[in-house]
Each structure stands twice: as structure tokens, then as C-alpha cells.
Amino acid sequence: MHTHSPTVIGRTGELRELDTAAAQGRDHQGAVVFVVGDPGMGKSRLVNQAAEQVRSHGVVLQGRCSSIGAPITLRPVAEALLSLDRASAVPQNPELRPYRTALSALVPQWRERTGPSRPESLIVLAEAVLRLLAAAGRDQGCLLILEDLHDADPESIAVTEYLVDNLRGLPVTLFVTLRPNDGPALDLAYQSRSRKAGHVIELRPLTADGVTHLAASCLGISVDELPAPVARRLLHDADGTPLIVEELLNGMIATGALQQFGAGDWRVVRNLDTTVPVTLTRSVLTRADRLGPQGKRALNTAALLGRHFSSPLLQTVTGLDNRSLHIHLRSAVDAQLILPEHGHGDAYVFKHALTVEALLTQLLPGERAQLARSAAEALEKAEADLPGKRLELAAGLWHAAGELHRAGLLLAEAGHLALREGLVANAAHLLERSLEFIEPHRDQNTWADCVESLLNALVESGAIERAFEFARSVADTALMKLDDARRANLHAQLAWTAVMVGRWPEAAERVAAARSVLGSDCTPEQRVPVDVVDGFVQVRGGRKAPGLDTTQAETLVRGAVESAERIGLPVIACQGLQLLALLARPRGFDEADACLRRILAIADKHGLGLWRARALSRLATNQGMVTGSPDQLEQVHRVFLQMGAIASAYQAESALAMHAVLRGEGQRAEETLSRCSSALIRLGHTGDLHYVYVVQATLAAHQGRPRDMERHLADYRNGGGEHSEYTPVVLGLCHAVSALLDEDRPTARDALAAARAWDLEHPATYFLTGCYGLELLVAAVSADLDQDRLEAVARKAPARLRWNLQFVHFTRAVLLGGDSRHDEAAEAVEQAILASAPFPLARHLGLRLVSEAAITDGWGTPGLWLRTAEEYFHDANIAPVASACRALLRQAGMPATQRRSGHGRVPEALRRHGITAREYDVLVLLARRYGNNEIAERLFISPRTAEKHVASLMAKTDSPGRRALCEFAHRTASPDRKTG
Template identity: 50%
Template sequence: MRVFSPVLVGRDDELELIGDRLAAARDRRGDTVFVLGDAGIGKTRLVGESAQHAAEKGMVVLRGRGSAVGPAVPFRAVTEALLSLPRAGGIPLDDPDLAPYRPALGRLVPDWREHAAPGTGESVIVLAEAVLRLLAVVGRDRGCLLILDDLHDADAETLAVAEYLADNLADQPALLLATLQPGSHAAGDVSRAAVVRRAATAVTLRPLGTEHVRALAAACLGIEAGALPGPVSDRLTRDADGIPFMVEELLGDLLDRRVLVRDGSAWRLTAAPGNDVPSNVTRGVAQRATGLGPETQEVLHLAAVLGRQFPLEAVRAVLGLDERVLFGHLRAGVDAQLLVPDPAVPDWYAFRHSLIADALLAVLPAAERASLARRAADAISAAHPGLPDDWCQFVAGLRLTAGDAHAAALLLAEAGRRALATGATASAATLLERSYELADGTCADDRARILESFLQALAEAGQADRAFSVAARATWANVATLSAEPHVALHARLAWVAVVTGRWAEGAASVKTARAVLGSAPEPGLIARIDVVEAHLILNDGLGHDRAVEAERLARHAVTSAMEAGLPEVACQALQLLAMIARQRGFDEADAHLRRMLAVAEQHDLRMWQINALFRLGVNESMRTGEQVRLEQAQQAARQTGAIMLGYSIDAVFAIRAVMHAEFDVARALADRCAAATARLRNADDHQFAVLTAAAAAAHQARRQEMEFMLGEFGRLGGARTQQAPLVSGFCQATCALLEEDRQRAIDELDLAWAWEEDNPPVFFLTGRYGLRPLLAALRSATDLAEYEAVAGDAAAELRWNRQFLHLTQAVLLGRSGRHDAAASAVAEGMRAAAPYPMAGHLGLRLVAEAALADGWGDPVTWLHTAEEYFHKVDVPAVAAACRGLLRKAGITVAQRRTGHDRIPAELRKQGVTVREYQVLELLIDRHTNHDIAHRLHLSPRTVEKHVASLLAKTGHPNRVDLALYAADLH
């Protein structure tokens, strides 16, 4: 008989701490609490009490647990917790805050997959962010408690989610409560690191003291502690080691053997309790199982071989039991408090505690255990051809128990590759590492293929150093032991890891080895894999423009070979690289590569590559024409597909567009959102670009201090060593200097960007090389029409942002040569190109007006008035003052700008009405006399009379009455 205490004993302090954290979570001050303790110490009971407390306070409670069933199943505990959401009050998938994350959540919970595209995968960090957003939504009004039990048995992805939540729950309405056993395991590392970072609190449950053991036993029996028979109390305090589970098990054993019986309202002993305590309750469990009969024992022993959680179909297939008989045995196990239905998965059962399964295995001979495992593996393999979903991992564990290490290695490798394909990189690395270990001494080609996948998993999991270390120790993998295909694939993989980690020399060495192994008649697919990797190596190793020619040759070869070999993804990789290279010659050619990439992706249903192609086509379209239709289509497709990483890349492009369009609030909001998300997602490239965009937004408003701060952050993130570096000088520093009227500094910054691009293939074309730099050169007579024509003929001159400045460059040169009408027409063309870019367009007017004044052409006065009005309005005083200075130089009387100028209607500002005159005009509406107005504005009556006369002259009204009526109409 199993006994339970109706109350929690000895955990008041821990319960109070968790209660405080729950209250904080309801107040949007989320936190994480790790509850540590040995098996049976009462972790589950404490968490259960906390869950009940949270539910009573109206909080949403979600609960899942780790699994010890064979190899780890990615996200099992998280998925189980999310499956409880319908019971906790509904699934808020229609909430707009979850829109980009619906596909990611759909990957965790099958019933939510209507928004997900087949075959797509998200990184662990993206899925963790999705869970974070979901907790924020479900707990928005009442708080949320997420419980992850048995974290020590959880898969690597669940641990990654737990770690991510611990780092990001501080301002969320949710508490993460996780239980784990102490020890040297990954969950322990996660909890300890989180506590050190002050991102979590650890609560360690200690064994109960003597008094609490007695109180617990008395509560189980429904009596006062003082009424507990002395011998029972002595045995429990001596043998239970303060572990609540042991207290309950030992009491249950006494009751089962009728050593302890009820006598009215009290309990008495019929014999001495004895001194033989079962080791980890093995004996008690065995005795309980024995009492259920041999057939039920056979079911329990097979179940123990299958794992703590086990599928009924495996038991049915191995033992040949019909459903009615099987459920009879299961009910017996449930009644004996040995089994429970698994709440997470239908048609699965579980042992109530891992110690029960261990106890049953301990009494099972090794040969019988192996036989049962072999029969179960055969039965499941026959029932599920190809072992889809989690069956592959499950059967791998059975093959290993049966002693077939080679078969287990191959199955674990397949499971690892499947995990890798879905983005579960940490679990993939764990599975493939175990597979690699088991394959030691087996077929070298098989082991090489496993190693290649293992290296890929390590690299994608951010463990590139370890990947190279593992490869270096694989001395068995050589030309004498391996066939060509696995040998080449292995070195191609190493080369690719080198590409993504910047290890150019190591990458080149791997490519050289791979090419040497190819032989005289290599397969096209192997050639494609090597060519596309080497092309990326060449283009990204920073050795200059001449390398791009060779990279392009290899990329073209890779496309041909990949298409012949039926490798569409490799073809897409190569076409993307070709498009990047081709932009330097012309955007039409680049778009042709991208359209082909889109066609290949559509033909082979490669959804992510389709979106990628659409995105890059949209970027080119936006830069050439200013349109954003394709970008918006790509953004929508990324959200629908759950391509979170790509979605942030698209958002970053929209942010830089907003800077160019002078929508600075929009730009900064997008940049800040991207920076925060990409930092959490560890997406370094987009994080750097988002920070650089924030710096650009400040630069284009002449906010130098803010710009310098963001550029410092960009440098700390390593941005100065990337292809984004010339944007610092050409797009940020130079623009800010011009808005400060520091033209020499702007020229120096543009020269720095130009010098960088002389040594490196340009990727961004907003650095001033093809627009702003030629204009400033023309203004200081440092260029001529021939040089202008050379720049204007470059592909980058197609971009609308550059065209606005190049038209003005042409105007300056034409005006200086006396072709005044053509110069004025060029300014008009420049203004048409500048229509989407108000700040840049008005800055261009200010610059070109200076040359027009000096050379006597165009309408510089109007241009300067227009520019002065704009820069005064947007609070860029240096440029506004420079415009006023040039107007005065042209002989135009310009009033000083005073506070309140923005209140003057545009019509009156054009007529030259001053702030003080407008104040007088407002008082005329109510027919105040000159003396009244003078008194209100602290002026002399004679000064007011002069202001009225000036207003009559400027507005053209004949008398004071008409002027007052006019003023009333303006209001």
C-alpha cells in the first residue's frame, strides 16, 4: 500500500520564497527558481504546492517534465508544458504579438502547425524566444507559472530554452520553476551558471530532520506526531535518511506486511519493524510486483527495459497480448502505485518514479534484459518502417541494450541528422557524438559519414573549436581507410566550418585535401560541394578584388555540377554568391541570378530559399527604385513560415530604408527591436547591422554624441572587421559632418570609405563613393565632367540614393562650364530622384545652391529658402544658419529665427512674417488697440504700430480691419 501525506512538511521557507517570486511575476517581475534535491527528496511535492498556490491566485500554470527514455527527444518537457495550455485557459495564437512566432510554436506542438511550412526548422534560440513571447502573452493579465520537472533528464534543447528564459524573464509576467537532481550534468551546469549571473535562484532541498520525519509519517497515518509508535519512529528516522519518498515507501511496506495496523483511531505494531531496509526500495518494489502475478510481472519487466515512459504498442507486440488483457495488467500496476498513464502522450504509460524502474531492472538477468530489448526493437521496426519521428531514437536505445552497438550507432546517426534538419543542433550534437563513439571499430566509411554529420552539428551549435579538435583526433580517417565519397564529404564539411568561423588557412587546407582525394573522374555532386565552399572561402578571405574572379568561376561551376547531381540547395548557395558578386557589374545581372535561384527553390519546394531569393530581389528593387513591394512580400512570407532569423534581416533592411527616408523614429524603433532580438538570438551579423543603423539614424539628425556611442558599440561587437565597416565613414560620419557644416571632415571620412573599398570588394553602395563624394569633389573643383561620366556609368550609380547626388554633381559641373539651362535641368532631375529622401534632398539643395550662387545659374535663393525652412524645422541649426548666411551673401534680407517660429503658418513664413509680427497679428483678431498690444507684449505703442504697418505691407491688405479678418481666417 502506498501512503501519502496530505500536507507539505518541512518546506515552509522554500514555499515562502517561491510564493514571493509568484507575486513578483504577477507584477511583471519574472524570475527563475531551480529546485535541487536527490530523488525522492520532495521536489515534485513542493512544486505541486506552488502550482496550487499559483492557480488559486488566478495564474496560468503550465507543466512538463524531462524524459529518461533512451536518447533525448528535443523539447519534450517544453512541448508537454505547452500541451497543458488548453486546460489552462486557451491558446492565444491569434494574438498579434505571437504572429511571427506561430510557426515556431507549431513545431513544438503538432496541433498548432497550421501556420508552419513543411520542412522548415528554427534554431533553438528562435524557439526559446517563441516560448518567451508565449509566456508573456498568456501571463499578460494574471501571471504565468512554467514548471519543468526533472530537468536533469531533459534534452539539450529544453535546457537551452530554460537557460534562455532565465536570462530574459526579468521584465515578463512569468516564473520558471524547474526541478533537478544535483550532480555533474548539463542541467546542473545551466542552473549554476544562471545563479552566478544572478538570473536565477537555486533552492536545495535537504533531508528532513527527525522532527519533520515524524511529522510526515504522522500526517501519512492521520495522527498526531506524538501518537506515532516509537519503534516505527525510530526505524523511519534511522533508515529513511530524511527522504520523504523513503518515509512513505517504508510506511507502505510496513502496512503491506501488516506489521503496522490500525487499531481504532490509533496504530499499533504486530511485530518488530525489522532492520533490513531495501536498498533504494528495491526490495519493496520487487515484493509489490511479485504480488501482482507472473504475467503482470512480465509486463512490468518489459516496461522497465523500454524505459521510465513506454509505449503500449511495444508491450503488446512483444508479448502478444490483446488490448483487454494488457489493460488489465496495467490497471494492476496502477493500483499498486507502480505505474501511471503518461499525461503527455496518449497510449503511453510511465513508472511513478524512476527508482521503481531501476528496482525492476535490478532483479532482471542481463541476458533476459537483452532478449526483451531485441524483441521490442524488432517489433517496433516492423510496425513503423523507416522508424519515423521519435521511434528512431527509441529503437536505438533498445538496440544498444540488446548489445548491437553498430545498429544503435546507425540509428542514432539518423536521429541526429533529423534533429539537425529541424534546427535542434544541441540534441543533434549529443546524438551524433554518441553514435560516433559507438561506431568505433566498425565500418570506416560509415563512421566517416557519422563524423561529417557530427562536425556539422557541432559547428551549427556554436562549437566550432570542438569540431576542429574532434577532426584532428580522427587520425583513422585517411586515404588508406576511406572511400572517396565519405572522405571528400568529410573535408568539404571541415572547409565549410572554416568558412563560417573565418579560419581561412584551415579551410583552404581541407579543400586541397578534398580535391586530392577526388581522383580523375569525380562525381558532379562532390565537385559542387567543394566548389561552392571554396568560392565562399575566396570571396570572404579579405584578399581583394582579384579574388572575386576566381570565386565567381567556382560558383558557376558549382551551379552546373549541383544541378547535374540533383543538389538544389547547393545550387541555391552558389547562385546567391553569384548574385552578390554580379552587383558590382550591374543589378540586372544580379537579379537574373536571383530569379534563377527563386525558380530552383520553387521547383524543389525549398521554402526558405524561395524567401531568401525574394528578399534579395526586394533589396535590389528598393535600392534601385525606392519601391518596397517585394520586400513586404518577403517579410510576410518569412513571418508565415516562421523564418525568424530571416525576418529580422528583412526588418534591418526596413530600418536602413527608414533612415534614408528620414523617418528617424521608425528607423530607431526598428533598429532597437532588431538589436535586442538578434542579441538574444546570437545573430552577430544582423546585430551589428542593427546597431550601425541606429548610429546612422543619429548621424542623419546631426546627433554626434548619440552616433559616436552607437558606433562605439558597433566596434565592440566586431563590426569594424566586417564588410559593413565602410558605412561607418561613408554613411554615418560623413553625413553627420556635413550636417555640422564641417565639410573637410566629411571629405576625409568619404576618402576613408573609398580607400577601404579600393582594397575590398564593396557589398554596400551607400558609402558616398557613387554620389556624395563626387558632389563634394565638384564643389571644390576637384573633378570634371569626364570623371563624372565614369562614375555615372558604374552599376552602383543606378541606385536612387546615389542618383540624387550624381545629378547635382552634373549640375555643378555644367553650371561652371556656362551651360546654365542644362545645369538647372540636372537639379530638377536630382530633386525628382530625391523625392523619397527629404533630408538628403534638402542637404543637396543647400550644397548645389552654393555653386549656383557663385557661378550665376539656377534659382539658388529659392533652393536656400527651401533648405533653410526644412533644417530649421528638423532642428539642424548649423545647416539652417549656413543657408541664411548664403542668402544674406546673395543680398537677401533674412530675419533671425526666434522661438515660436514654427507656430507661424507656412503662408506667412513665405511672406517673411517674423515671430513678433505674428504675435501682434494674433492679438489683432480680438481688435486690441496698439496700447493694449504693447502692454501685453511688453513693447512700446510705436513699435506695435511699425509691426502693423509691416504686416499690411507683407500681406497686401489695405487696412487694419481687413488684416484682423485675415488673421481670424488663418485660425
């Protein structure tokens, strides 16, 4: 007979708080409660009691983490959703369709036949779960219970954190149970309470009254009927833990010390001190002993496999036949030691985590080691190529067998596998554990490989300070145990770690240390890793070695890459090719892309998932500069998020923010930059943070906010970025543009000249800062540029980048107009307008500057250009340029622009294209497929004016023809709008 209390005892206040939270979810207010308590304190019983109130009217989903062994990725979330699937509640809501792919990663039955096979990012997956919960609880509320979060994998904790932060206003309640163990789960609980995103219930031991009431409830009697010896024993041994109270009672009953003689009549018939276990361990072992020697051995082996185990795996390591195995499992279920995991096939779970601990602690050390050794040998014999989770299990068994070094080797293998697959957070966890056990003197190569991979995983997962702390506390101490070649390699990896986050002084120190270890008589192959990272320090660190220019550094790295490929160092080859791609840009992006495609080939050959993503990111960046479109980079950014490569993800996101700035998408840029800056400050990514400050300053400059620009540049300088590689960006895209928007052309010319001078003294890294585009136009309108200089620059590859190309066309128009080649000049302006379609600020700034020359030299349609520019700058609240446009109109004898009262009617998305109120009227009529004459008649303008408006709209919307423009109008302008 197994007894337990039908109700929760001694938790009235806690139940009230849980009920209140459930009601908040039902009322679409959202609520989160963390229930924290020691093992056996009744966390699960408490939340399940509260859940019963929800089940009568709402949806309850429940999932649990694994308490022993390696955590299963996203197990609690998947288990919860599988229960929804078993209830045939497949998500059919239309709003969930975009998230079906993400959800199918957790519930395969929801997988559609078509769609991308690549997993969604963790953020998308978390949002998908959030939306599914909201849909499930739309009518009467949804309760999600995640149990034992202290044993969760990093991905499960990340999804939980996302849910905690975003439940407000939804018909969802989240209950989370966890132990008070230091770790990310406990941190999440108390951080959510501090920011008022959730509540924390701390379960304390039951009082004496609580213990006696619980015991009485278990036995179905009143407190007065509880035998005094039972009460004394429980108060003495249970320590107020509900689970131990129940287990001790069950032990008393199982041994016959406590017997029932009638309804409400329980009597102690034996001495409880001698015949009944006084701890949970004794209770568990009593029941385990009844299984017989073979059954108990099987149960002990199952405990070694973890709280959750499968019968096929247990059969593999025990060698039992099917009949014997299932007899023993049935007996263990009857003894209330294990339970079948419903919905998981042949899976079982120990009823309590303490049951596992009790079984293991009763084994003698030698007995436990021998049992673990036999299980590990059987597992490895049965599966020659262990998958990741089995590698971790085998490592745990060898650890229990006392073979720590062997366990470390298996953990290292699992960590390397996780890193290749792009699971960087899990890889870091496994590699850190492996280094606790691997003995460097027994296997230098494996130890050093683990250190290098761990540093890479920590940096990519965003744990920068941990990476450097590890380098100082572990790597440096053990460096002396390695031979010279290995020590130099490790110094080079530490230097690469510093390079990845822009800590150039530390990188230079490591390079120097590596060269000192190698000495002058080392082989070229031994220098390969050092030469590659040294090239980065020289080219990108702003500290070129004396007598070594960029050409020499490129030659050095090129040779190192060839050697790395020849001797089988694929990661080193990828590192070098990344630098060669950067150095090849000034000569042409085809050469740069060829280097990046070599990285792709190497990554595919050797299974280097991170390097493949990095190469794709740089290819996308190059493509974005050529076309002005960020689409490919956005795709790669999603890949980085899927892999958990936080460092690379933020680099891609920063680049996307700069794209948004240049494209005039200010709100999007601001949101992205705010997210990046706070994260990079927390993570310590110095170099990436410098770039974010510069992009923030660029956004402020392009919006005509010079004070905000200077504030962001002050952050940049205070953070040590003043002399970094971003200097030309500050000069060309910040100071020069800001000065032009303030109509201060001399200051703009000085800033552009300084940017060009900086590029002459340093390796070219950024190509949109002026000398290939904007500087040419400013010089041309100041009559300080000739055709030969323009053509010399225009022939260079960077001048063909779309941001630069628009200014090259504007510049050519100014020079052609000055040479009285008026038709060619006007055609060049049209080409500039087409090239500048993605960049509204640059397009209108170019029109303002070129109109000045057109008025002076008498060509083109400067009135139309100035009115378009004036309207854009007026709407952008950049008064100096708008005023200059009006002054130029009056100077040319043309009426200045009149503000139209209907300008505010233009949708914001169309205003970003620079579309004026009158052009919007034309666009509405184009949506109805009206011709120019019909448009002119309805708007009381001439057909020629209508034709010009249509041409302007085609240029601003980048439409290749009138049909495409009409389709654009149909999508963006209301066909029911009344005009004229």
C-alpha cells in the same frame, strides 16, 4: 493500501518563500522560483502545496518535461496551456489576438481557420505565452509550474528563460523544479539568481526529525506513536529522501511487515530487515512482481520506452492483444506504478522517475538487451519509415540492446531530418550523440556526413566555439581514418565553417590542407567542394591567390557548381551559387537574383530548408537595396528565428540595422546593434561582429557624432577588421559622410576617392559607399565632373540602387543647371527628392549641396531647399550643416530661417520624414481635405506657398498624389488640432 503524507514536512522556510513569490505575482510584481533537488526530494510536492493557496483565488497552470527518452519539443509549456484550454479559458482578449497563431502551435484548439501556416519564431511564441499568462492572472494572479526542467528540450529552456527575464511587473509567478544535474536548466536557475531575476531553493535531505515526522504523517499518527523499528529502518535507508521514506513505508505495508490494528495503532509483525525491501528498487519490484510474468515483461518494456509512453506504442512492441494489454495496464495503475496522463488519450506515465530506474536496474544485462532488441525490431517492422521521434526511440532501444553503431545510425538519420526541417538546435544535439556511437571504420560516409552536418548545425545555432572545438578534438583526430576524397571533403566543410563566421585564415589553412590531400592527379569531381570554398576565400577573404583575379575565381566556382549539380551535391552547388550571386551584382541584380533563384530551386528539390532561407535572405537584401525598403528582409529574419538559425538571423538583423541607419531610424538601429553586438561577442562570430562595429560607426557618423564613430571604429580595428571587406563602408559611409556633416569637403573627397580605389583593387561587395552616387555629387558641386563621366557611371547597375539613385539625380541637376538647362535641373531635383524619400539625411544633405550650385548658376528654388535642409539639421543637432544652410541663404540675399516656437509640436514620426512645423500645420488641414486656397487663408500664406508646401509634403512622405497625401495626413495628424 498506499500511504502518503497529506502535507509537506520539514519545508516550512521553503513554503514561506514560495507563498511570498505567489503573493508577488498576485500583486503584479512578478516572481520566479527555481526548486532544485535530487530525485525524490519532494520538489513536486512542495510546489503543489504552495499552489493550493493560489487555486482558491487565481489560476494555476502546470506542465512537466519527459525524464526518459528524447525530450518532446515545448512539452511542459504545451501541457500547461492545454490545462487552461480544458478549463474552457480560451484566450479571447483582444490584445492576445495577434498571438493566437503562435499559441495555436501549442494548443491546436486555438488555431484559427485563416492565417499563416508557418510557425512563429521562438521569441514570438515566448512573448505569446507571457501575454497569455498575464491575461489569465489579471484579476487574482496566475501561477505557472514547470516541472523537471532538467529533461527539457532546448526550445522549452529558451521559452523559460524569456519568461524569467520578462515577468517583472506582471501578475504571474513561475515555479520551476529541476534536478541539480549540470546542464542548461541548472545554468538558467543560477544565472537568474545572479542577475536577481529569480530565486533558487535548494532542497536538502530531511533531518532525522523530518524523516520521522513524515513517516508519522503518512501513517496518520503522532511521532511518539511511530514504531521504533520503522523509524530506525527509515533513518538508515531513506537518506532523508521523502520519496524513499514513503516508498519504504508502502513496501512495509504491502509485504505485511507493518500492519494497522486500529486507529493510530501500527505494529511491526515481521522482521523488517528480511521481509521488507530496504531500497526503493525493492519496493517497486515487489509490486511489479505481482503483475505476473507477462505483465512484468510489459512493464519492463514500457520502462524501456521512457517514463511517458502510449498504450498503442507499447502494444506495437509487445504484440499483446487489446484485452491483455489493458489488463496489465490496469494492474500497474492499481499497484501505483503508473498513472494515466489525463488529457493525453492513451498515454501513461510512471509515477516516479525512480520507478523506471528501479525496473531497469533489476534486469540482467542480457535480459535487458534482449528485451530492447525485441522492442526495436517490432517498432521498425511496424513502421518502415520512422518519424523523427520514433527514430530517437528506436535508437535508444538499439543502444540498450548493445547495438551502438546501429543506434548511432538512427540518431544520425534523426539529426539530418531535424536539420532539413530547420530545427538546428535539436539537430546538433542528435548529431553529437550519433557521433558517440558511429564507428568511422564501419561507415565512413555516414560518419563524415554527420560531422559535416553537425558543424553546420552548430554554427547556425550560434555555437561557434563548440564547432571549432569539435573540429579540433574530434574531426582532426579521425580525419586519418578516412580516404583521401572524404578527408578533402571534410577539410572543405571545416573551411566553410570558418567562412560562415569570417575566420578567413583558418578557412585558407583548411583549403590548403584539402588541396594537399587531393594532390594534382585528382578528378574534377573530387575538387568540387574545395573549389567552391576556395572561391570564397579568394574573393571575400581579402587574400587573392597570386595570378588569380576575380574573373578566374568566378570561372572556377561556376564550373564547380555545374559539376556539383551534375554529380548530386546540392549543398555544394548552393554554396557556389551564393558566391556567384555576389560576384554578379556589379553586372546587374537580375543576374544575381537568377543565381539565388537557382538556390531556391535546388533547396526545394532536396528539402534544404536552411539554404532556402539563405537564398530568400539575399534576395530580400538585393530587393531592399533596389527599393530602399527592408520589409522582405524583416520577413526572412523571422524565418531564421523560427528555424533557430542564429548565425543567419544575426546576419539579417545586422543588415536591418544598416537599413535603419540609412533610413534615419536611429533608435531602432541602436537597439538592434546593441542586441547583435553582445550576442556576437558571446558567440564568437568574428566577421559578423566586424560588420556590427561598422554599422555602429555609420550610425554615429550619420548622427554627427564623430567621436563615437571613431570609438566604434577603434573596436573594429582592434578586433582585426581594419583590412576586411568592410573597408569601403568605413571610408564612404563613415568618414566621408562625417566629413560632409562637418562641412569638411576636402576630407570627404579624399575618403570617397580612397573607397573607390579600394573597390578597384578588390572584388566589389558593397555598392552604397560612394563611387556610384555620393562621390559624383561631391565632385559635381566642386566643378570636377562632366556629363560623360556621370552617364558612364549612371549606366551601371549599382547606380540604380535607390541610395545611389538619389545622388545620381542630384548630380545630374547640378550639371544641367551649370549648362543653363534650368527647367531640366529643377526636374532632376524633384526626381532626387522622390528617390530619397526613405533616406532623410541623404535627402537633406543633397538639398544643401545642390542649393549651393543652384544659387551660383541661378536656377531652381534654393531658398525653399535650404530652409528645409536647415530645419532638418537644426533638429538633428548637426550644427555645421545647419549653419552653412543659413550662410548660403544670407549669401543669396534671402532671409535666414527663423526658429519656430511650435516646431516641437511635430510628432517624432513625422519629423523623421523631415516635416517642418509649418508643413505640419498644412498636413493637419490636409487631413480635413482642405484645398490650397483654404489652407492659405487659414495659415495667412499665399496659395502658391501652400502649393509648394503640399508638393514638399508629397515628396517627403513618398505620396503618389494629393489623395494619398490626405490619407497619410488623416492617419498621422490630429484632425482636431487648432491652427491659425
